[in-house]
Amino acid sequence: MKMIVCLLFLLLCACVSKSLPQEPPESPYKKKALVLTLSGQQAMQQQHWMQAKSLFYRSKSAAELADDRYLISSSWYNIAMAHVGAGHQEHALYAFEKAKNHASEVDLMRICLARLLLTKSQDSRWLNDFDSMHKRWRLDIVLSAARLAQQQHLPIAESFYLRVLKEAKADQQGLLYQAQAALGLALIHRKTQTLKARDYAHKSLNLLHQLAQPALNAHVLWLLSRLEENDLRQRDFAQRACLIYLHLKDQQGISTCQKEGVRP
Amino acid sequence: MLNEHDFQKVQRRVGWFVILGITLVIGFLVMMSFRTDVFAKKFSLYVSPVSAASFHIGQAVRLHGFRVGAVHDIMLQADGTVNVQLLLLEKYRLMLHANVKARSIKEGFIGELSLELVPGLVSAGEISPDSYIGYESEVTIEKLLQDIKPTVDHAGTLLKEVATFSTWLNDPYGDLRVGVAHMRVFSGQLQDSQVTKLGHDMRLLAQELKQLTQAAVDQKTVENTNRVLLQTESMLLKLDPFIQILKDDGTQTVQKSVVVLDELDMLIQTLNRIGVDVEAATPQLPGLVDNTNKTVEDMRDMAKRLRASWLFSDHKEDANPSVHTEPVLDFRP
Numbered sequence: 001m002k003m004i005v006c007l008l009f010l011l012l013c014a015c016v017s018k019s020l021p022q023e024p025p026e027s028p029y030k031k032k033a034l035v036l037t038l039s040g041q042q043a044m045q046q047q048h049w050m051q052a053k054s055l056f057y058r059s060k061s062a063a064e065l066a067d068d069r070y071l072i073s074s075s076w077y078n079i080a081m082a083h084v085g086a087g088h089q090e091h092a093l094y095a096f097e098k099a100k101n102h103a104s105e106v107d108l109m110r111i112c113l114a115r116l117l118l119t120k121s122q123d124s125r126w127l128n129d130f131d132s133m134h135k136r137w138r139l140d141i142v143l144s145a146a147r148l149a150q151q152q153h154l155p156i157a158e159s160f161y162l163r164v165l166k167e168a169k170a171d172q173q174g175l176l177y178q179a180q181a182a183l184g185l186a187l188i189h190r191k192t193q194t195l196k197a198r199d200y201a202h203k204s205l206n207l208l209h210q211l212a213q214p215a216l217n218a219h220v221l222w223l224l225s226r227l228e229e230n231d232l233r234q235r236d237f238a239q240r241a242c243l244i245y246l247h248l249k250d251q252q253g254i255s256t257c258q259k260e261g262v263r264p
Numbered sequence: 265m266l267n268e269h270d271f272q273k274v275q276r277r278v279g280w281f282v283i284l285g286i287t288l289v290i291g292f293l294v295m296m297s298f299r300t301d302v303f304a305k306k307f308s309l310y311v312s313p314v315s316a317a318s319f320h321i322g323q324a325v326r327l328h329g330f331r332v333g334a335v336h337d338i339m340l341q342a343d344g345t346v347n348v349q350l351l352l353l354e355k356y357r358l359m360l361h362a363n364v365k366a367r368s369i370k371e372g373f374i375g376e377l378s379l380e381l382v383p384g385l386v387s388a389g390e391i392s393p394d395s396y397i398g399y400e401s402e403v404t405i406e407k408l409l410q411d412i413k414p415t416v417d418h419a420g421t422l423l424k425e426v427a428t429f430s431t432w433l434n435d436p437y438g439d440l441r442v443g444v445a446h447m448r449v450f451s452g453q454l455q456d457s458q459v460t461k462l463g464h465d466m467r468l469l470a471q472e473l474k475q476l477t478q479a480a481v482d483q484k485t486v487e488n489t490n491r492v493l494l495q496t497e498s499m500l501l502k503l504d505p506f507i508q509i510l511k512d513d514g515t516q517t518v519q520k521s522v523v524v525l526d527e528l529d530m531l532i533q534t535l536n537r538i539g540v541d542v543e544a545a546t547p548q549l550p551g552l553v554d555n556t557n558k559t560v561e562d563m564r565d566m567a568k569r570l571r572a573s574w575l576f577s578d579h580k581e582d583a584n585p586s587v588h589t590e591p592v593l594d595f596r597p
Contacts, residue, residue, distance in 0.1 A: 034587070041589045052589075074587040085592045107588070114591060144591045176590065183595050190597070216595060223597040252596070 029066035033059045033075070040078055047215060047248075049086035056082055069102035077103075077111060084118055092118055109137070113144040117151070124152055139164050139177050146184055161185045172211065179207035183220055190227060198227045218244035218253060238262045305354040307393035308336065311366050316346045318368050324378040325350050325366070332356040335379065350379070362388040367400040 040055035060075035080095035096115050103111060109130070116126060130137075130145055137145075146160030164181040168174035182204035189197035201224050208217045218241045225237035242262050245253030257263075297303050313319070316338050323335040333352030341347055350366070363384035368377050384391075391397075 037587050037589075044589050044592075056589075071587060078587075078589045081589045081592050110588065110591075117591075117593070138586075140588070140591055144593065147593045147595075173590070180593060180595060187595065187597060219595050219597055226597065 027066040027068070029062045030068050030071065033062035033066060033068065033071050036062060037071075037075065037078065040082070044078075044082060044085065046212065047085065049082050053079060053082035053086070070104075073099050073102045073107065076101075077107065077114075080111075080114065084114070089118060106137070106141070110141050110144070113141065113148055117144060117148050120151060121148075122152055124154060127154070127156070139168055139174075143177055143180055143184075146181065150184055150188060158185065158188055161188070175207050176211055176213065179204045179211065179213070179216065179220075182207065183216065183223070186220075186223060186227075190223065194227055198224065201227060214244050214248055215250065218248070218250070222253075222256070235262075301353055306333070306351050307354050307357055309350045309352060309364075309366075309391070310394070310396045311348045311350065311399040312396060313346055313348065313399045316340070316348065318377050319348050319379075323376075325352060325381060326369075326378055327356060327359065327381045327383065332381070357391065357393070359383055360391045361386055362391050362395075363398075364391055365398040365400060 036055050036059035040052045040059060043049075043052035043055060056075055056078040060072060060079065063071035063075050076095050076099035080092045080099060083089075083092035083095060093115065096111050096118075099111050100108065112126060115121075116123065126148070142160050143164050146157050146164065149157035149160060161181040161184045164177050165185075168177040168181070182200045186197045186200035186204060189200065201220055205217070205220045205224065208220060221237045221241035221244070225234050225241060228234040228237060238257070238260065239262060242253070242257035244250075245257060319335055319338050321335055321338060324331050325333040325335065333350055333356075335348055336351035337349040339347045339349070352360075360381065361384040365382045365384065366379050367382065369380045
């Protein structure tokens with residue numbers, strides 16, 4: 001009993017000592033870089049690539065003034081991602097090169113996967129360095145690995161996607177990962193197991209309805225229009241997808257719609 | 265009747281009168297020509313604007329507000345481009361340099377359009393006649409509006425955000441009001457009894473602990489330890505109602521208040537994006553952008569301080585978000 005009371009007392013002391021957190025002062029430039037990064041991430045979520053790029057460049061400048069090498073590297077990575085979104089491959093590759101400087105092992109893997117995805121590489125040597133179950137890989141890395149494996153028609157893609165589906169949290173980021181993983185699984189099964197693919201696509205669509213991801217939504221709808229057997233539903237999905245492509249001014253999507261003769 | 269002598273006299277007078285008249289007319293013309301530079305030496309420069317809509321022959325060309333020439337000719341070339349010939353007084357050539365530029369300006373809001381020459385840098389050297397110079401169109405209100413439109417759009421988004429935020433703040437059954445009400449009840453109860461007692465007991469404990477340390481040195485450890493443990497037990501019993509309040513209201517209050525911080529975050533980010541737009545559209549307004557940046561930083565500081573407070577200290581994930589953006593993956597079927 002006395003031992004328990006002693007432990008409780010120590011716990012209480014620990015709680016009291018935590019009540020007055022004293023934070024070390026932070027460089028104003030670092031603070032600025034972080035704020036700009038957050039804003040850029042928000043712009044990325046809304047697919048405002050150019051605006052995001054501008055914010056990330058400003059974040060990089062602030063990080064350079066703060067001489068924070070980790071933030072500089074992550075800013076270059078973010079710039080590269082904004083270029084990927086905007087379809088500027090050359091610029092993205094240049095930014096990835098810059099991001100490699102001072103990047104941690106995890107970040108190097110992130111950069112490596114992003115580069116391979118961008119160049120649509122068929123080189124599967126990267127798999128030797130990648131153990132999908134390793135705890136240090138965050139889910140965004142596993143998701144990128146899954147997409148790359150899928151591009152290279154490697155069967156391991158499915159297990160990567162399943163891990164993302166299992167481990168992603170129920171917050172906004174987690175829901176997005178789950179939606180992407182479900183869509184990835186639907187794409188894997190689309191030719192062999194239509195029913196399973198349709199289930200995954202519907203799961204992805206339900207998740208996307210909670211998020212602001214119109215481009216992904218359109219892709220899922222288009223996939224569903226290809227998987228659906230009922231003509232009426234098929235047309236409905238296709239029209240909904242084309243309507244989103246039109247709003248997004250997605251030329252590739254619009255031309256696919258025109259080729260298939262779908263009028264939103 | 266006029267005799268021959270008188271007639272010759274009248275003839276001479278008329279002659280003088282005509283000569284004087286002609287001399288005056290010539291003198292007047294010479295004087296006018298000097299005044300208007302009709303016979304002054306001139307040289308040509310060319311501009312190649314996208315459209316000839318803002319030009320007309322005879323249009324004044326000015327340098328620092330002084331008329332130095334005029335538009336002499338406007339030509340549409342075979343390849344569809346427009347060439348405008350400017351005829352300028354030679355005496356002003358030394359004031360112009362190789363990187364001279366022409367731009368359309370309006371004399372007042374509804375005045376006539378004229379061409380203003382921007383002399384350029386001395387280091388560029390003297391301009392040679394018949395050369396092509398750059399042209400900048402006038403910054404019209406329409407153009408300004410076009411440039412500023414994206415900013416206005418985003419400002420609209422901000423206003424919408426602020427409106428939503430304000431509605432949400434003022435909703436009597438909204439998260440914030442309910443959260444604040446809980447917080448008030450929670451803190452009120454704390455102030456009334458438990459906190460004071462807790463503080464008092466903790467002080468006693470600290471004293472006891474000090475004595476304990478001292479006692480350990482004096483080899484009287486057992487007796488004093490018993491006293492401390494008894495004291496701790498009684499204090500923990502007193503803490504029960506306090507823990508109950510935390511259980512009942514604390515979690516809910518913290519959860520509600522986290523929503524406030526998320527809303528604040530969203531506002532910060534929107535403000536930041538507007539800052540970027542304003543900077544891009546109106547680089548001449550750095551002060552405004554600086555102010556936006558400052559506001560954003562202040563707001564972030566405030567949010568961070570709130571999060572760092574003991575009430576929110578469990579939400580570490582929000583305080584340190586990832587600095588890497590989500591991967592952009594192409595899932596096009």
